[in-house]
Amino acid sequence: MIHQDSKTILEVSGLQAAVDGVEILKGVDLIVKSGEVHAIMGTNGSGKSTFAKVLAGHSAYQVTGGSVLFEGQNLFDLEPEERARAGVFLAFQYPIEIPGVSNSHFLRLAYNTLQSQRGKDELDPLEFEDFVREKMKLLEMNPNFLDRGVNEGFSGGEKKRNEILQMALLEPRLAILDETDSGLDIDALRIVTNGVNKLANKDNAIILVTHYQRMLNYIEPDYVHVMRGGRIVKTGGKELALDLETRGYDWLGVERRAPASA
Amino acid sequence: MSMSLVNSNTYLESLLQGQPRLPASPLAWFNQLRANAVDHAGRLKLPTTRDEEWRFTDLSPLARQSFQPARAAAAQQAADVEHFSVAEAAIRLVFVDGKYMPQLSTPAERLGNRGLIVTNLSSAITANAEAIEPHLGQYARFEDNLFAALNTAFLHDGALVIVPRGAAIDTPVHVLLIATQPEVASHPRCLFIAEAGSEVTILEDYVSLNEAVYVTNAVTEIAVGDNARISHIRVQRDSTEAFHIGNCAVSLAHASRYRSVSVALGARISRYDLNTGLDAEDAECVIDGLALINGRQLADTHSSIDHAKPNCTSRQLHKCIADGSAHAVFNGKIMVRAGAQNTDSAQSSRNLLLNAKARIDTKPQLEIFANDVKCAHGATVGQLDSEELFYLKSRGLSGVTARNLLTYAFGAEIIDRIPIASLKYRLEQTVLEQIKKN
Numbered sequence: 285m286i287h288q289d290s291k292t293i294l295e296v297s298g299l300q301a302a303v304d305g306v307e308i309l310k311g312v313d314l315i316v317k318s319g320e321v322h323a324i325m326g327t328n329g330s331g332k333s334t335f336a337k338v339l340a341g342h343s344a345y346q347v348t349g350g351s352v353l354f355e356g357q358n359l360f361d362l363e364p365e366e367r368a369r370a371g372v373f374l375a376f377q378y379p380i381e382i383p384g385v386s387n388s389h390f391l392r393l394a395y396n397t398l399q400s401q402r403g404k405d406e407l408d409p410l411e412f413e414d415f416v417r418e419k420m421k422l423l424e425m426n427p428n429f430l431d432r433g434v435n436e437g438f439s440g441g442e443k444k445r446n447e448i449l450q451m452a453l454l455e456p457r458l459a460i461l462d463e464t465d466s467g468l469d470i471d472a473l474r475i476v477t478n479g480v481n482k483l484a485n486k487d488n489a490i491i492l493v494t495h496y497q498r499m500l501n502y503i504e505p506d507y508v509h510v511m512r513g514g515r516i517v518k519t520g521g522k523e524l525a526l527d528l529e530t531r532g533y534d535w536l537g538v539e540r541r542a543p544a545s546a
Numbered sequence: 547m548s549m550s551l552v553n554s555n556t557y558l559e560s561l562l563q564g565q566p567r568l569p570a571s572p573l574a575w576f577n578q579l580r581a582n583a584v585d586h587a588g589r590l591k592l593p594t595t596r597d598e599e600w601r602f603t604d605l606s607p608l609a610r611q612s613f614q615p616a617r618a619a620a621a622q623q624a625a626d627v628e629h630f631s632v633a634e635a636a637i638r639l640v641f642v643d644g645k646y647m648p649q650l651s652t653p654a655e656r657l658g659n660r661g662l663i664v665t666n667l668s669s670a671i672t673a674n675a676e677a678i679e680p681h682l683g684q685y686a687r688f689e690d691n692l693f694a695a696l697n698t699a700f701l702h703d704g705a706l707v708i709v710p711r712g713a714a715i716d717t718p719v720h721v722l723l724i725a726t727q728p729e730v731a732s733h734p735r736c737l738f739i740a741e742a743g744s745e746v747t748i749l750e751d752y753v754s755l756n757e758a759v760y761v762t763n764a765v766t767e768i769a770v771g772d773n774a775r776i777s778h779i780r781v782q783r784d785s786t787e788a789f790h791i792g793n794c795a796v797s798l799a800h801a802s803r804y805r806s807v808s809v810a811l812g813a814r815i816s817r818y819d820l821n822t823g824l825d826a827e828d829a830e831c832v833i834d835g836l837a838l839i840n841g842r843q844l845a846d847t848h849s850s851i852d853h854a855k856p857n858c859t860s861r862q863l864h865k866c867i868a869d870g871s872a873h874a875v876f877n878g879k880i881m882v883r884a885g886a887q888n889t890d891s892a893q894s895s896r897n898l899l900l901n902a903k904a905r906i907d908t909k910p911q912l913e914i915f916a917n918d919v920k921c922a923h924g925a926t927v928g929q930l931d932s933e934e935l936f937y938l939k940s941r942g943l944s945g946v947t948a949r950n951l952l953t954y955a956f957g958a959e960i961i962d963r964i965p966i967a968s969l970k971y972r973l974e975q976t977v978l979e980q981i982k983k984n
């Protein structure tokens with residue numbers, strides 16, 4: 285929801301980033317305020333996941349220019365874990381499997397880390413078990429996912445639910461959901477987006493990365509941005525997503541060259 | 547295994563002389579076995595890194611050290627021992643610096659298990675000579691193995707387990723070998739026999755009460771009868787100043803099954819040779835190992851799985867985790883003899899290097915002389931996965947916590963395979979503490 289007097293959560297200006305010396309983000313500008321939902325759309329390879337991972341602090345990406353302020357603080361002064369503790373959360377496009385690390389142990393460690401950061405009580409394993417089971421109900425997840433390794437042997441859709449479960453536990457100030465809809469069938473999409481909607485409130489903000497309009501039927505964005513060649517080339521309201529759905533991306537009339545050769 | 551000559555053999559002489567004269571046994575074959583071993587021990591030389599089998603394991607620190615036989619064991623505080631007790635194990639044999647401690651032990655007869663023999667070898671050998679003679683000294687060859695020869699030359703005591711035909715022992719047998727004195731050389735000798743159709747779980751557990759310098763030179767022989775099953779857990783948590791040399795030789799009869807989990811956490815220098823003979827058809831072995839070391843520790847595991855007969859299966863997963871400037875070695879030989887058709891073997895060596903100064907050498911060694919065989923093997927040496935670390939950190943976990951969690955998970959895959967819950971839990975805690983210290 286857009287409010288005139290909302291606080292700015294994220295302020296990205298002229299952000300440039302490279303992988304192995306190849307520039308991928310070429311000047312991204314974006315302002316996200318509390319209570320807002322932003323969709324970032326764009327074809328494959330346009331730089332959406334790169335943008336998301338740069339915000340989360342992935343070390344494979346070098347920031348080569350521009351700035352990002354998170355609640356007024358230079359995001360790049362923070363290590364990935366400090367960003368998480370400050371309230372940045374990325375639901376990965378491809379959540380990795382960590383065999384041998386029990387999902388429940390991992391979730392509890394993460395939860396308790398955030399709790400102590402926020403000066404709140406940590407939960408012991410039994411208390412946490414009850415707590416996490418409640419959250420899993422929201423996502424209609426089978427509790428036996430707690431006993432498995434982190435994402436170990438999970439289907440694509442199950443991994444995505446596990447990501448949103450983590451969002452539900454960590455209650456981030458800014459959640460970036462990278463293609464959370466991909467790999468979900470219609471029922472799962474409804475359940476997951478319903479969960480996300482319940483987590484959205486006036487004090488937090490969500491960036492939805494997707495290249496389908498489908499998810500936006502369930503989570504209504506306040507802004508839709510189009511990323512192309514490592515830049516946000518167009519911003520509009522939710523109707524822009526429908527335009528993109530029918531007309532594709534080419535009508536935007538921006539350079540068609542692949543980012544790497546630009 | 548061949549051992550090259552070292553310039554002088556004074557070290558061995560002193561070692562041999564330092565041992566008390568063992569009283570002659572009424573059993574002629576037993577005296578003969580020892581005499582043979584003395585003979586070989588006198589001829590064999592201490593291996594050096596010029597010997598292929600000892601390429602990475604430099605024993606010169608051992609040669610520089612003088613050792614003596616254990617003095618009369620100080621009365622052990624029951625509390626010292628209870629610290630190592632395993633709740634599930636109703637049968638326990640305790641050895642202190644190689645000496646059997648009846649007052650700390652619960653041998654099988656006290657539990658009234660009919661026909662089951664779990665006691666110390668020296669007290670039972672005469673009465674059970676008929677059962678023992680076909681096995682003792684038959685699997686752990688010492689003709690070209692100095693340490694097995696020394697152990698056999700000093701063969702006196704250790705754990706004896708004989709599970710009678712068809713018996714399934716529902717409690718694990720805990721063989722607890724405790725080191726308490728510095729500069730002691732002990733040569734424990736264990737013999738585990740599972741007669742046809744029987745089943746038993748045995749924990750061979752090497753521990754220490756302090757950080758003393760001592761040497762344990764252990765030999766264990768295991769005979770798994772037709773259709774029998776032995777689950778063998780071997781834990782080596784010796785003093786990090788100690789030397790631990792272990793030889794274990796296993797022989798599997800028809801359709802039998804041997805399951806081994808070995809965990810090496812201690813010793814300054816440790817070497818474990820596990821030789822498993824699939825000596826009859828349809829036998830199966832599953833052999834898993836973990837070495838977790840740091841500082842200046844060296845842990846060398848040499849395993850050999852001998853597919854001597856057709857239709858046998860072997861599975862092996864060995865993991866090493868080396869931190870500090872530690873050095874882990876794994877040599878995994880799989881031999882498939884001519885005629886051992888329809889062999890199914892898979893070996894995997896996975897290794898984690900936590901420090902640029904640490905080192906891991908892994909060598910799968912396949913020798914296949916049959917044509918209808920399935921032999922998969924693979925070895926990896928790596929660091930912690932940066933994507934996994936990032937994932938954990940992106941959820942707020944500190945870099946240290948993330949590293950510990952992943953290191954722990956890597957080792958826990960082996961520890962999870964231990965079929966004794968309380969030991970598993972204890973080792974998991976130990977591993978976690980050891981990792982956190984680094």
Ligand SMILES: Nc1ncnc2c1ncn2[C@@H]1O[C@H](COP(=O)(O)OP(=O)(O)O)[C@@H](O)[C@H]1O
Nearest residue numbers: 303308326327328329330331332333334335344
């Ligand atoms: N780790 C990486 N290494 C090399 N190239 C990368 C890496 N990450 C992204 N790229 C390249 O950057 C471009 C943008 O990728 P990405 O951000 O994943 O796009 P999107 O998420 O919009 O599909 C692509 O050309 C991709 O190949």
Ligand SMILES: [Mg+2]
Nearest residue numbers: 332333377463
């Ligand atoms: Mg992407």
